Each structure stands twice: as C-alpha cells, then as structure tokens.
Amino acid sequence: MYNKLVSDIKPLGFTWETIDPFLFCVHHLDDYPEGNDELGPAASLEGRNIGQDFTIKDGWRMYHGDKVPGFPAHPHRGFETITVVLNGYVDHSDSHGAAGRYGNGDVQWMTAGAGLQHAEMFPLLNKEKPNKLELFQIWLNLPKEKKFCKPHYDMLWAEDIPVYREKDENGKSTEVTIIAGKLGDIKAPPPAPDSWAADPENETGIWLIKIEANGSWTIPASSFEVNRSLYFYRGSKIDIAGITIEKYNSVELLADQPAIIDNGNSDAFCLLLQGRPINEPVVQHGPFVMNNASEIHQAFSDYRETQFGGWPWKRYDNVHSPGKRRFARYSDGREEIK
Secondary structure: OOOOOEEEEEEOOOEEOOOOOEEEEEEEEEEEOOEOOOOOEOOOOOOOOOOOEOOOEOOEOOEOOOOOOEEEEEEEEOEEEEEEEEEOEEEEEEOOOOEEEEEOOOEEEEEOOOOEEEEEEOOOOOOOOOEEEEEEEEEEEOOHHHOOOOOEEEEEOHHHOOEEEEEOOOOOEEEEEEEEOEEOOEEOOOOOOOOHHHOHHHOOEEEEEEEOOOOEEEEOOOOOOOEEEEEEEEOOEEEEOOEEEEOOEEEEEEOOOOEEEEEOOOOEEEEEEEEOOOOOOOEEEOOEEEOOHHHHHHHHHHHHHHHHHOOOOOOOOOOOOOOOOOEEEOOOOOEEEO
C-alpha cells in the first residue's frame, strides 16, 4: 500500500501520535454554547462526569473544569507545550505569577523545564452567541542538557506569525502559517530560547497548511535525518505520491524528498510537524517527561516539596476578567496588550 515516500497512515483520534522530537499532540474542537457570568457554559452540566469530562456531549466537553472548561492548575517538567489556538480563547496562569489571554490565531510557547504549574482555561466570552474553540497542543521534548532549564513562556501573536503563499499552475492557492522553522525565505518568530527548535540545524517545523480545493502544493525536502509527519484534519481527501489519504488521518513522510500534495474538491487543512530526533531515552509519567525512572521519582518528590513555586492565584481554575483583552504578563513584570 505504501511507497518509499509515504508510510504509516493512521486514523486520528482526540490525541495524535507523534515522532521524536515531538511527544504528543491533541486536537481540541468544541462547539461551546453561550457563556454565563462566570465565563462557563450557559447550559446545564447534568449528566457530565465533572472533573473528567472528555466525552463529547452536545458538541463540547468540560475536561477537568467544573465551572469553566479547561485544565486547572497542573505541573509539568522536562518538555515544552506549544498551544496553537485557531478559534476561541485560552486563559493562562502559572506558578511564577505569569498570566495571559490569547486566541484566534495566537500561539503560546511554554518551556516547563525544571518545573512549572499552569492553568489553561477556556473562557466563554460571548454571552450572545456560541463560543467555538479549536486548538492544537503540541508537546516538544527537551534534550537531557535542557531538562532542568529555567521555565519560560513567550507569546507568538497572530499578527506576528508569517504566512507563506504560493499558487500552483492552475492558480489554486496554498497558505502555510509558519509557527516554527522556515519555508523559502520566510522564518517563524524565534521559539523559546532553550527549545530544541532554537537551533536551526534541528530543522524543527510546525506549519499549518491550507490548500485550496483542487489545488496542488509541494512540501520541500529537508535532511534525511529529519522525522516528518503530516496530519490531515479537515477536507475531503488528498493524494501524495499516488496514495489517497482520507480526512482525519496522519501520514509519515520521507523528509529528504519533496512531497506533492494533490488536493480533492474541498479546501484541505493540515498540520505538519518535523524535526531532527533527539535520540535519547524518554520516560514519561503523566505531566513529567525525563530520561529515566529515577528522574521521574525525583520530579514527583520535588513537586510535593516545592509545588514548583506554589500557586499565587485565588482559584486553581483561574480566569481573567470578562472585559480583558488579549494580553501576556510575564514573570519578569513585562506586559503585552493586544
């Protein structure tokens, strides 16, 4: 079924399999109703497994939230989260006092490093109409030498993320949003300083690809050592090297050869993840990703002792005021308002 260019076609679920240097990807797609005064859903929560609500009901989930959907305070160590919000908003709060509200094309790049608690809540800001939420959260590993780096987060605001545009011979357009890496002469904004993506030699790429109906686009070649995965999450079908990929499937691609994507009769939306592998042992237990079991035990011990800085907020499911604009406040006191 496969050829040298295309391999390992898999259906996509809620969480997506990834390849080194990536650890994990999740696709959140929730059609929330109108919001209430607490920024939660103006709808009954009856029949939901509050605290562990991961089953779609009426088109949406509460996840670990009990009033506002999302993920109240939880710890991480040893990797990075890259949160790409296509629609809706996320309210960030963390154990170093940093905070933010971002959405509708914004990307948060957070290095957990030595240890950090954060909350990721989904405030339903619209009280007069439904609140659609769509986002990807991607986990990118840190190499052993960076596992205990200082925690850090940056915002890549939608206005600052470049888009590569190209038309095929029939005039059909492709747009590629460059969150990490480069395409042609277009470079993404700088990633977090301790990230595997910070070294251009690692050829880390995070791209959102939109191909017009009946259009064609070629993913350019990278180095042989690079791992490359394409996640086709919306559209009808695409063809790569004579193999048809149905929507909501992933495919691994040989990175040192260009890959021509021929699209079907509706716009195609894909996420591409690529990078040189770190090639180190990965031992994961819940929110901690280290190189061996003893480091996992140490992570739990350190968290019990220090709480990775404690929790400076009144609520573990902290959300910001309804009228707050998109903003980021960093642990060093800097603030950005959009």
